[in-house]
Every structure is written in structure tokens, then in C-alpha cells.
Amino acid sequence: MTEQSIIFFDIDGTLLTHDKELPNSTKEAIFKLKEIGHEVAIATGRAPFMFEDLRKELEINTFVSYNGQYVVLRGEVLHTNPLNINALEKLTEAALQNSHPVLFMDHEDMKANVPEHDYIKESISTLKIDRFPTHDPSYYKGRDLYQMLLFCPEGEEEQYEMGFQEYDFVRWHPVSVDVMPKGGSKAKGIQKVVDKLGFSPERQFAFGDGLNDIKMLSSVPNSVAMGNAEEEVKAVAKYVTKSVEENGIYHGLQMVGLL
Template sequence: MTNQSVIFFDIDGTLLTHEKELPASTKEAIFKLKELGHEVAIATGRAPFMFEDIREELDIRTFVSYNGQYVVLNGEVIYANPLNIPALERLTEKALLNRHPVVFMDHEDMKANVPEHAYIRESIETLKINHFPTHDPNYYKGRDLYQSLLFCPEGEEKQYEQEFAEFDFVRWHPVSVDILPKGGSKAIGIEKIVERLGFPKERQYAFGDGLNDLEMLSAIENSVAMGNAEDRVKKAAKHVTKSVEDNGILHGLQMVGLL
């Protein structure tokens, strides 16, 4: 394994452009990595059902989803960290009073606690996926949920952060925030995979651009921030490549010597 590495890629703003397109140079680079014997994996905040097409197109069977809460190695679930349901129920009650919708998410589907809301449509549509949450206010009952979405304008999540210590809140859209188990992160999900695969720290790589990549980029020795990332994200990474639209993945892989 001395010449092989494991490389984790975020999706939105990293593998995919802001128009949700996969650059040809990125696809070619991924398959070249695989030809060279490297392990290629995804590390995303998305639900598993939100990137089935990408996994199929790139022939990837190992991934960290829900920002580390649902981890699959070669098609097998090896780690799952569900939300605290009683606390989520209390949060949902408060959110209803504030007219802030909530979407419940497990590994198979997502359901909204309200029939319709502009914030849900506005944010989910930016992902350009085939799934859209339908209405089921009781979806949280009797099942494991790995992430929820709280829909509110920037700054209004502070009240939830102060009251619900069971969760971490990570904003991914001007009107939407991820609700995660406290302390959960992509870094923890990645750790579960590399423990199984046995790659040393110097053979671990990660590419990302968002605030939910901070822990991953800080923890991985050979981390690469995209050129389109915020300054805070770039500072967390060891390297900074070009933007996703400017063949950033290919450039970054060449920069760190993998291609």
C-alpha cells in the first residue's frame, strides 16, 4: 500500500461546479486515480439518495454522507450516528412556533413537517437533484434520522444553538441550516473508513470548499481547499488549488503529486 493513497472529495463546489456540472477534467482525473490503484471516496453533507448518479458515473462505492453521520465502505454501512429524536421533537415544536420549517432525513428519503414553504423550495432547488421533500410531519417517529434541515434566515439559528446542545448547526444556504449530532463531522466519518483501510496519515488526502469541510481539511494531513472556498476554509487546508470551474480538481491532484 506504500504507493497508494485514499482521496476524499466533497461534492458541491468541489466535484461539481456551482451549476452542478461535473467538469470533464475532473471525471478523467478520478478515473486516472483509480487506474493508478488509489482509493477514491466521497465526503459530503448530502444524503446518500442525493448523489446516487454521481457515484454511478464515477464508479465510487465508498462514501461519507450527512457530514459524517452515515458512512459506507465498498457498499457496506460501517458507521451510523443518528440524531437525538426527543431533542429534535422539541426543536421542531419551537420551530413551528417561529414558522421555521424542518425537513427530516434518513438514509432513504426526506420529509417536511409542513406541506409547502418558499424557503424549502428555494434552497433544495439549488442542489438540482431529482428528490424533493414531501409532507410527513411524523417522519421522525420510529426511525433513525441522520440529519435534519432547519429553514430560517441567517442569524435566526442562534436561538436554537443556545437551547439545543445536542446538535451542531451548519449553514449551507442563506435560508437553510444543517442539524447534525453534536460533534459529528466529515472528519469522524473519514476516520471510520481509514481505520478499516489502514492508510497512514501521509497517504490521506481531502478536497473541499465549504464550512462543513473545516474539520475534514484540518484533520487530513494532505488537505486541499478549492479556489472558490471562503478564506476561512482555505486557511484550514494545507494547500489551495484553482476554482472548481477552472479545473481545480485536476490542478490540485497534480499539485500534490497524485497525478
């Protein structure tokens, strides 16, 4: 009998292509892993509501979302790490003064603090999800938020990095930056899952391609960077597979001996 492993997959650029399509070979690989008896999970910067359809299609109910701030294990919430609300209010005020919109995000929805903005349309549209943020500048009040999106051109986030030590800022789009609790990461969310399930380090695997995957690929012992990943991401991974468009998931799983 094959010893059970747990495998975490990033979504954008890893499970999904640049056009947000799921390769047939990837879907086949995921179901083969589960048939063998392995645990399959998702680790993403996305909100839970942004990949609900994908979870249903792949029959995955364990996931690390919001870059580790909202973790679900087999359908039950395991860990949450909300944003500091006082710093959130101050950052929102500073962003307004700079004409930089923000997006408030909890586990169920996302609301913008401005009625509309080109940066929001430009970045959110690339995710190709079936909903678009609506306007509610007070959405942050009375609820836990796990991530904000700050919309500004590259380099302009530096002023916020210096002024708001409570947060980490990770760019995911030329005009948009993830704002998350300081020190929060996919790696920490993954650790919550593997601690709960008791997987030994040698039975832990992760696949990713983006800058927000660097901590994950640095900490998970059997890490695999996609062929389409940036060079600094490949540099921290134990293995490098083919690109997502070249059946990279299936190839990578064969490379590490899981298929």
C-alpha cells in the first residue's frame, strides 16, 4: 500500500492556465491522487468564494485561502487570522488621499470603498470569476476581514509598507497588491493542516508558481515550481516541472513519484 501524502496546489498558473482553464491532464491527476489514497488540498491567495466551482469540480474540501488567513480542513474552518481593524481604517484613509482604491474581503464577499475604478476592473477581470465587487465603504465594520486589495501602480505600495508595519504587501497584478496580516503566509496555513493531520515532512508536497508561493515552496519539503514560474520562485523549489499548459501538474507528480 502506498504511504499517504498530502499535496497542496496553488490555483492561478498552477492548477489553472493563464486563460483560467483547467487542463484535462490536471483533473485526471487530481482524481488519480485521491484514488491512490492521498490527501489533496488547495493553497491560494484567492478568497474562498473565488474558487468554489473549482473545489466542486475537483471534489476538494481542504484549502488554505487568502494566503493562509482562512483555512478549512475537510469542510470545517480550522484557522483564521483577520486583519488588524485599526490599521485597516488608517490605511484606507491614506489610500483615499492618494486616490488608491481598496477592496475589503471576508470569507463570503468583497466590497470596494469607491463606486468604480479602472484599476479594480483591470485586475479583477483577469481572475475570470463570476462576480464583481460592489460598493460598500463601511463593509469592514463589525466583521472579520482576511485580506484587502490595494490598487496602485508598481512601486507606489512602498509608502504603505513603511507606514503600516502590521501588514505584508504582496503584488499580484501590475495595479493591485494583496494586503495581509504581517507574517501571514500559505506556509503557516499549510502548517495548521499538516499538524492537525499528522503528516511527516517527507510526505508533504506543494506546487506553485507565483511570488506568494515562495514561502510555501521554501518550507514544504517536497516543493515543485511550475515551468511558467518566475526564476526567483524556481530558485527556492526542490523540483521544477513543465508549465501548466504543458501538463505540468501531471508531469510533476510523476517526477516526484506520486503517480
